[in-house]
Amino acid sequence: MSFPVHRMRRLRQNEQLRAMVRENSLSVGDFIYPMFVVHGNRVKQEICSLKGNYHLSIDMLIEEAKQVRDLGIPGVLLFGIPDKRDVAASEAYSPQGIVQRAVRALKEEVPQLIVMTDVCLCEYTEHGHCGIVENGYLQNDASLELIAKVACSHAEAGADIMAPAAMLDGQIKTMRDALDKKGFINSALMAYSVKYASRLYDPFFKEGTKSNVTSGDKRSHQMDYSNSSEALREIALDIEEGADIVMVKPAMFYLDIVYRAKEQFKMPLAVYNVSGEYAMVKAAAEVGKLDENALKLEILTGFKRAGADIIISYHAKEVAQLLR
Ligand code: PBG
Numbered sequence: 001m002s003f004p005v006h007r008m009r010r011l012r013q014n015e016q017l018r019a020m021v022r023e024n025s026l027s028v029g030d031f032i033y034p035m036f037v038v039h040g041n042r043v044k045q046e047i048c049s050l051k052g053n054y055h056l057s058i059d060m061l062i063e064e065a066k067q068v069r070d071l072g073i074p075g076v077l078l079f080g081i082p083d084k085r086d087v088a089a090s091e092a093y094s095p096q097g098i099v100q101r102a103v104r105a106l107k108e109e110v111p112q113l114i115v116m117t118d119v120c121l122c123e124y125t126e127h128g129h130c131g132i133v134e135n136g137y138l139q140n141d142a143s144l145e146l147i148a149k150v151a152c153s154h155a156e157a158g159a160d161i162m163a164p165a166a167m168l169d170g171q172i173k174t175m176r177d178a179l180d181k182k183g184f185i186n187s188a189l190m191a192y193s194v195k196y197a198s199r200l201y202d203p204f205f206k207e208g209t210k211s212n213v214t215s216g217d218k219r220s221h222q223m224d225y226s227n228s229s230e231a232l233r234e235i236a237l238d239i240e241e242g243a244d245i246v247m248v249k250p251a252m253f254y255l256d257i258v259y260r261a262k263e264q265f266k267m268p269l270a271v272y273n274v275s276g277e278y279a280m281v282k283a284a285a286e287v288g289k290l291d292e293n294a295l296k297l298e299i300l301t302g303f304k305r306a307g308a309d310i311i312i313s314y315h316a317k318e319v320a321q322l323l324r
């Protein structure tokens with residue numbers, strides 16, 4: 001038998017052949033666009049470190065959401081920036097809270113969009129932690145009740161999918177029970193199952209929600225980035241507790257986890273391409289003379305190859321335009 005029997009290059013000769021054997025591809029339907037909503041009117045202020053993303057008052061949020069819909073992006077993930085922050089995180093579950101009002105407006109004006117909400121307390125507490133803090137420690141069980149209250153208030157406003165983000169133990173079950181008891185049996189939960197304690201959230205806190213922790217950090221409840229098997233246990237627990245979708249966050253440095261999660265659980269799987277990842281791409285393109293569009297398509301396709309079904313990304317609108 002003379003060399004070569006196989007010539008791998010045969011099917012790479014031109015774009016038609018490459019397309020024919022392509023195993024994974026991005027589609028606009030894979031994306032969820034995160035949005036930041038603030039109080040006020042006619043507010044549309046760019047978030048410097050997340051160029052192309054904005055703080056939006058509800059009127060402007062609606063305009064932007066219509067564009068998101070027209071681009072073919074199926075849904076948005078809402079973050080609220082409250083007027084005041086307090087120890088009880090009271091705006092987090094108020095029917096007149098910024099997120100609750102935004103959800104109602106979106107459901108009324110742009111009913112075609114899936115509305116997801118981040119369910120956490122860190123944007124609403126003065127100390128920036130994700131729940132009730134006592135003796136410098138985030139109290140798990142005492143925070144659960146509050147978190148469930150937030151989820152119910154979002155469901156009440158009409159949100160389709162709630163995304164519990166606090167990494168509290170038992171939060172999925174607590175929320176599922178609370179939602180079911182109120183009759184919200186079809187409100188879905190997308191669990192931030194695997195959330196690593198990561199510096200990649202810095203732009204989000206420093207400029208996105210302006211809810212940086214005033215002391216300490218979140219390593220007592222978010223995952224240590226040195227661990228991987230533990231991530232699978234986190235996911236297993238959330239599935240058991242009733243999660244409809246599970247998530248790995250951040251995305252870029254954690255594709256080993258994404259791959260193992262999909263292999264093991266076959267659940268609908270989301271990745272969160274977080275603020276620091278976005279900022280890195282923008283900076284690399286600017287400083288390193290990389291082709292930004294090519295770079296992000298390569299990164300985002302990597303998420304699909306690893307096994308992600310849903311990509312939450314600040315690039316969503318840009319990519320939707322590129323894929324047209
Ligand atoms: C929690 C939440 C965070 C992010 C999304 N939801 C911060 C955290 O969990 O510590 C980070 C998102 C990003 O960096 O883009 N409310």
Ligand code: ZN
Pocket residue numbers: 120121122123129130165166
């Ligand atoms: Zn939080």
